[in-house]
Amino acid sequence: MTGRATAGTAARATAGTAAAGTTAGTAARRPVVDAIVRALAEVLDQEDAELSEDTRLFDDLGLGSMAVLELLLVVEESTGVAVDPEDLDIDHLRTVGSFADYMQALLEGAPAEERKEGPA
Amino acid sequence: MAGTTTLERIESYLPERSVRIEELGEHLGLRRAELGVFRKFYGLDTLRFDPDLPLFELLGPAARRALAALPAGARVAYLVYAHTTQAVAPPEVEVAQVLREDLGLADAEAFGLSQQACVSSLGGIDVVGELLRAEAEPGAYALMVTGERAYSPVVQHIPNTAIMADAAAACLVTLDGGGDLVRSFATRTLGEYARWLDLTPAQNTEFGERYGSRIAEVIDEAVAAAGLSLRDVELVIPHNVNMLAWRQTIKVLDVPREKVFLDNVPRYSHTFASDVFVNYTTLRERGALVDGGHYVMVSVGLGATFGAMVVTHRGQGAS
Numbered sequence: 001m002t003g004r005a006t007a008g009t010a011a012r013a014t015a016g017t018a019a020a021g022t023t024a025g026t027a028a029r030r031p032v033v034d035a036i037v038r039a040l041a042e043v044l045d046q047e048d049a050e051l052s053e054d055t056r057l058f059d060d061l062g063l064g065s066m067a068v069l070e071l072l073l074v075v076e077e078s079t080g081v082a083v084d085p086e087d088l089d090i091d092h093l094r095t096v097g098s099f100a101d102y103m104q105a106l107l108e109g110a111p112a113e114e115r116k117e118g119p120a
Numbered sequence: 121m122a123g124t125t126t127l128e129r130i131e132s133y134l135p136e137r138s139v140r141i142e143e144l145g146e147h148l149g150l151r152r153a154e155l156g157v158f159r160k161f162y163g164l165d166t167l168r169f170d171p172d173l174p175l176f177e178l179l180g181p182a183a184r185r186a187l188a189a190l191p192a193g194a195r196v197a198y199l200v201y202a203h204t205t206q207a208v209a210p211p212e213v214e215v216a217q218v219l220r221e222d223l224g225l226a227d228a229e230a231f232g233l234s235q236q237a238c239v240s241s242l243g244g245i246d247v248v249g250e251l252l253r254a255e256a257e258p259g260a261y262a263l264m265v266t267g268e269r270a271y272s273p274v275v276q277h278i279p280n281t282a283i284m285a286d287a288a289a290a291c292l293v294t295l296d297g298g299g300d301l302v303r304s305f306a307t308r309t310l311g312e313y314a315r316w317l318d319l320t321p322a323q324n325t326e327f328g329e330r331y332g333s334r335i336a337e338v339i340d341e342a343v344a345a346a347g348l349s350l351r352d353v354e355l356v357i358p359h360n361v362n363m364l365a366w367r368q369t370i371k372v373l374d375v376p377r378e379k380v381f382l383d384n385v386p387r388y389s390h391t392f393a394s395d396v397f398v399n400y401t402t403l404r405e406r407g408a409l410v411d412g413g414h415y416v417m418v419s420v421g422l423g424a425t426f427g428a429m430v431v432t433h434r435g436q437g438a439s
Contacts, residue, residue, distance in 0.1 A: 058325050059325070062321045062325075064279075064280045064321070064324055064325065064328070065280055065328055065364065066154060066157055066279070066280040069157040069160075069161045070153045070154065070156075070157055072161075073153060073156050073157060073160070074153075085160055085161045085163070085363070085367075086367070086377075088161065088367075089371075090364075090368070
């Protein structure tokens with residue numbers, strides 16, 4: 001995306017580490033957590049950030065609303081899920097875990113929508 | 121002297137040159153991802169921006185159109201120039217005084233107000249209303265003029281918040297006239313944010329988190345002071361800072377989204393202290409202002425001041 005981006009490089013906190021932060025991690029959810037962790041590494045421009053599902057984006061990482069929404073754009077791109085800004089509640093993005101829950105819920109809704117539109 | 125402040129004529133002016141926010145990316149040093157957030161989540165699209173337009177050519181048209189509603193023989197006792205940025209012209213240029221000469225208002229006492237930043241225009245109406253009540257001869261008028269240019273990237277980009285745009289507005293004010301009645305004006309100034317753009321990250325986060333509830337409080341206060349409830353209000357006429365702020369506020373207010381007029385956020389973006397008047401004139405041109413309807417004009421200024429003014433529209437006056 002930009003010169004400072006580190007997309008594709010792994011943050012030290014892998015999806016497995018992040019998912020261990022809460023009991024909410026499931027196999028289906030793990031790729032979402034992974035995408036958030038990778039996006040965080042990109043936005044923070046840090047490959048070695050220590051992250052868990054309990055990591056608070058605003059309070060622990062000091063991100064502002066602009067940075068958190070940049071993060072959301074990156075995660076949208078990597079997961080293929082588009083968030084409707086009218087429905088977005090910023091409270092969903094407070095922690096890595098709540099962010100993952102939010103994206104997972106959207107992902108689970110997405111296939112049904114795609115099926116309605118017929119074959120690709 | 122008693123008397124109710126009335127708004128006899130509200131006018132606004134927008135430079136013709138319109139740009140998409142992406143065209144300002146390099147000028148403002150905004151990365152593609154930041155522009156993406158401004159577009160998708162903040163709801164910005166185009167804005168008016170004309171670096172070649174001198175300040176007084178920006179201010180003149182709306183002021184002259186508002187003054188056209190001045191009855192023959194009536195006197196303008198006060199001219200207030202309300203602005204957000206303290207330095208809008210070189211130090212040797214007294215904007216209010218130059219404006220007074222340009223508009224032929226030699227008898228008017230002319231002064232500037234910027235203490236409430238983007239709320240200064242609503243504050244200016246409140247101030248001239250008080251001056252008219254306190255010391256002016258019966259039948260005197262006042263003119264509030266607002267408008268400034270986004271003349272530097274430092275002024276134009278408020279990090280995490282807004283991309284500022286050019287516009288101007290003017291409001292002809294008197295007491296007990298036939299125009300829109302000013303029913304109430306509520307403000308809350310929170311001095312802990314006085315450092316404007318130099319707040320700590322923690323202060324910025326806290327300010328953002330409490331933004332919606334603080335606007336809602338000042339709206340509720342103004343509506344209650346007008347003897348009304350929010351259900352009695354036709355529309356909130358807001359600032360155009362961004363959609364994110366208003367989605368949060370609408371949630372706190374617990375009103376339908378349609379209760380807040382947001383059509384101009386993507387069209388004009390945030391025009392300093394002019395937003396509410398630009399939005400008012402858009403609504404009037406669409407025939408969307410109801411005679412006898414109550415409206416809340418709302419703005420927030422860096423520093424930080426939250427302000428809300430309740431007006432009752434009267435077709436024969438400000439329209």
